[in-house]
Amino acid sequence: MMGMSRAGLAERWTLFAGALLSVTLGVALVQSSLLLLITAALLDPPAGASAAERMEFADGTAAAVSMLGVVLGGAVFLAGFIISSTFAFTVDQRRRDLALLRLVGGSRGQLRRLLLGEAVTLGALGAMLGVPAGLAVMRLQGWLMREFGFVPQSFAGEWRQWILGVSFGTGILLAVAGVLVAARRASRVRPLEALRETGPAARVMTWSRALIGLIFLGGALALMIVAPFGGPAGGMAMAMNVPIPAAVAVVAFAPLLVPLIARLVPFRAPGGLARANLSDARRRSASVAAPLIVLVALVVGNVGAGASFTTSGIHQLATQTHADLVVESTGPPGPTNPPSPSTGTPSADTPGAASFSDIPGVASVSVETRVPAEVTTGSGEDRETETISLLVIDPVAYAKTHDDSASLAGLNGREVAAGPGGDVPGAGGTVRLTVPDRDLGDLPVVAGVPATMTGGANLLVPPGLLSAAELKDAPTQSFVTLTKDADAAATRASLARFGTVTTLDDRLRADAEAANSTNEKIMLIVLGLGGLYALIGVINSIVIGAATRRREFAEARVTGMTRGQVVRSALLEAYAITVSALILGGVASAATFIAVLSTTKSVTGTGTLDLPWTQIGAVTAIALVVTTATTLITSLSATRPQPVTQLRAA
Amino acid sequence: MTTMTMTGAAVALQGISRVYGRGPAAVRAVDDVTLQFPRGGWTAVMGPSGSGKSTLLHCAAGLERVDSGRVLIGDTDITAAGDSQLTSLRRTRIGFVFQSFNLIGSLTAEQNVALPLRLAGRRPSRAEVRATLDTVGLADRARHKPRELSGGQQQRVAIARAMVTRPEVLFADEPTGALDSRAARTVLDLLRAMADAGQSIVMVTHDPGAAARADSVVFLGDGRVVDQLTGASTRAVADRLATWER
Incomplete structure (x- = not known):
């Protein structure tokens, strides 16, 4: 069985390289965030500081700790999501191999053990690479925190021996958790059903998937309903947490939603192949769209919520403060x-x-x-x-x-x-x-x-x-x-x-700029590396999706399509999936914005929504460029050999 | 739950039916078939496209459940067998060969052949695996991966894989369907030699030439057994098939 596992690793290396990359980066991100959090929490004020300075220092440290708490939470969620969806995708892509094993006498338990064995190996290997990568990520995150003034210049994340246990535990646990459901599903498939690609093997929505979707939808709705009653701090926290359950709910129903929306995206494809693939390979489309949906929901949802709360606060301050001039001084005049x-x-x-x-x-x-x-x-x-x-x-x-x-x-x-x-x-x-x-x-x-x-x-x-x-x-x-x-x-x-005299309007404007700048810095720290990780998850899923399409491409070519037509068809398919993912990510963000509107209305009397169009435009452009470039490279590579050679090899 | 029933046949089908779909769209792929495949004999199953040949084979091999009737492998009733019993059956008592070879691409020929034994918890010796490959004439290709072999060679590796467990019955679904005539002849020669040595074989085919190599031929039409021939020539099989295809 291990020999089979090793042979599988060597043969389908792109699949496993993708899974390994997801573990490595996930472990790196979680390890870095945790070490920085612990370092910040145990930070001592500089020697010789006055009592007032000590209190200011403690206040600043508490803010940095809560920010790093959010960073850690985001890292754990992203690592869990990207690793588990990547592993589940790699299992899905090997259904035929697994069915063959069943045909020649493999038991359900053996299949589960094979897949779990792979997960443990990849999880441990990913952690081994993730630990040093995490140190590099920690230096980067620490530098950002210092540059933005959230921590003192002397701040630097500190290594702790026990983190090795946490990192290896994270890698192995998330990999095993990711493969568990998929392995159970794969091992339950009857050999013949998988060979025929009919019945449960080809079923795109399972009850468990729908149940997970409904639970997270319920979570998102609960946050949306309760947020306006949570006061400013509670409401903000709840609204800014909506993107996660909303994105998971949307992703759960993605096998139904992505092909449905993709079908509405206008394009002309050679031979109708791209459209046919969209409605046929629903699970693959959904798996490719999943990390992109999460990326859009997190970035657009959180940046939009952050900007809206800042704008709302500034507006509230402006309407509730009545004065003409502001004098700033050290100590009362x-x-x-x-x-x-x-x-x-x-x-x-x-x-x-x-x-x-x-x-x-x-x-x-x-x-x-x-x-x-x-x-x-x-x-x-x-x-x-x-x-x-x-x-x-x-x-x-x-x-x-x-x-x-x-x-x-x-x-x-x-x-x-x-x-x-x-x-x-x-x-x-x-x-x-x-x-x-x-x-x-x-x-x-x-x-x-x-x-x-x-x-x-x-x-x-x-x-x-x-x-x-x-x-x-x-x-x-x-x-x-x-x-x-x-x-x-x-x-x-x-x-x-x-002291320094300014008009109230100028003072409020300066406050607004400072608040927006702080908000952007926080968002960059909280979402920057996480967003990059999710983007790598997007690339990963496209590469994994393309790894098993060589035969399909070769078949299209022997049917009469040119290499250019096959690549164009793959690009159009990727384009339709990307647009669908952007729309669905937008839906998850919209859920956040509803919570933002109700919370700002409840706190200030005026519902405020300040959409970050620059960031939305940037996310859209990056998503389209990255998916197009990755699809172009993978489909060109997959169609390089003569189709006849590939059909023989498959 | 399996039960013991004495039939003497390698495989016995007793009034089996298999229906796909429901209501007006229901299709009776296999309709009340009672048939015995003799021990140590080679039976070919023929019929027009959609006559239920493959479904019959899948039901007989326990890959598909029957809606009614009973299926016996030797003396064992597998009609209601659970997954673990069917898994154990596939490991020890039945072998499969398919039209599309279905070898595992990442494994070499000898690893593919050894796989059923390893899944059964055995550690087969290299000599044992090579000997099995030798019976299909591919001992010198042991370290090649499927993509490095011709179609005929891949099918012979698949036969070696099916035979390595010394199964009671070999089920073959269009084993020559994807091969050229020369490669097909080699595979059929191999099956003939196995049958002559006492191996029970049930083979679905649409090729009268292939069917004529078997000891007997069963004809299916609309899910029912419509005819049987024993020791027939290619011409006789083709003529009979043409009758039922009209």
Whole structure:
């Protein structure tokens, strides 16, 4: 049996090379993401850092860890999906060989063992290559994280001995899991049915496939329904998770959907061969389309969702913030100690807006100073400490500047309120608050503002809770509203003494650009390598699909088609499958967009959808170029020998 | 569940029927056929296209289930045999040869021949496998892969593979259908020699020349046995076939 397995490996090397590549890259991606995640989670702040710097560092690390968590989740999903679908495809492509084994006395168990043996061998071999490849991927991912400023410049993924077990486990487990269902299916085929290509052997949709499709469809629908009730953070997370189950559901039904849509794609093919193949080789069409559907759903769905949430947040911020100018300074501007004109930096001994009110043309000012802090909630086993962002505000001025903050008006003394960033208990709760170098003890949460799309400070505290010394180095934004008769230019000039002055519109525009840029960087880290992996999966499936078509091509040629016509026919078939996959990937993305629309409407009152047309165009172009080029190369290679030679060999 | 029934024949079909489709579209491929293929004899099954020859062969070999009737290989009733019993049957008691050879392309001739024994858990010696290949005149081609062999040679390897387990019955479905006349003659000579040595063979063919090499010929029409000949010449078989094809 092992001899047979070895002979099979040598004979159908393209099939196995494709499967091996999928394991190698999958293991590399999972290993790299996991090592980076562990490294980030155990990262220590630089020696000599102040308490405030330590808290800022912990906040940044927590963000990097959650981002790497998403990267790891995506890597595991993609590895599982690409490896299992590639292995299942290689089994499907060898049905005739397997049926022959059954004819000469092979039992079901022997077939299953043969296929599982292959999977274990390829999984282990893939892991062996995947471990060093993973180190290269880790260097690339780490470089991206540092370049984009998500981690300190000193950050570098660290090797851990136990990762060998994880990587080999991942490779073997995913390969075996991928082959398990296909092996069971293949071994149940009666020898004659497979030889005839009729009955269950040729059946394109199985009950188990339909069941898997329905389960994932249910998952996608559940996320879509619940997302608008999850608040900004929960809703966003749920909406951005829709592409995965939606794509798996679409892929499960692909043997029905791909030929159906492909038939509608307009093209003229020589001899009608491409159309006939589309309706005949449904499973092959579906297997080729599967990784492309996932790629489109993940990239278009997630990038679209990310951009839409960012746009929605910016829009919400713009409509809910009422001011004319924004002054940015380090520490609150002090009335007694005005800043030196040369540096523009105020020396703030006392927080507050008093200094601004002396300036002609200023109607009101909301001074908001951001300080890192730690909150501890719960008790006993549920006790949890989290690094948060705290905003020192003047409750009355804040309520004038920001909508939905009327409840803050009475905030004073040792009372605190839940901020627009969420993540802390609402009114009625208690938090234990620690600011750098000082434990403020238990404080009652007496009010709160609704969580917003862009987030922001988690906790709002009244002036006086923190000392001027604690605020003097903290970044501060002062939202200034001018009187109706103000000389804007003169007032702006006067305010410039306290810090950098911009109009609110310019400030929001700059925030929007920064938010979009951050979103794009996150998407690149989360989807960049994963997308590349899925694209390699697409190439893989085309190569595997073509590996067993030599006889079919030779038959077409001896029937009278020229080599050029055969290649053209294969290209048109690939084109129709690619267009179908793009449409089906679009359907899975559309499911995400429905969740995005309902979530943004529920949080901000306005449903927002900002479609990333550049990325959609890029994905479409790349998909068409890659599938066309791969099909061209594989079909040219498959038709190189004389057809008669191939018919004899087959 | 298999049961023992004494018939004396290599294969006995007792009132078997096989229907494809349902309702008005139903086709009775095999219709209430009762037939015995003698032990140590070579029987050819002939008939016009669509007469049910191949279906009859597949039912007799346990590759296809019958809708009614009973199928016996020797004294074993395989009508309701389960998958593992049929697998064991294919390993030990029956062999197949098909028109399209159906060799495994990645294995050499000797590996193809050794495969049934290895699947049965045996480790055949090289000498044993070579000896079987020698009986079909291909000992010198043992290390060639199917694509390096002619059609006739591939079919002889397929026969060697079917015979390596020393089966009680060899089922052959159009074994010369894809061969030129010279290669076909070689294969038929081989089958004749095997039959003369006591091998039971059931062969479906559309070639009167091939059928005439068998000991007896059974004619099928519309799924039923319509005629039988024993020791007939090619001419006699062709004439009888022409009668039923009209």
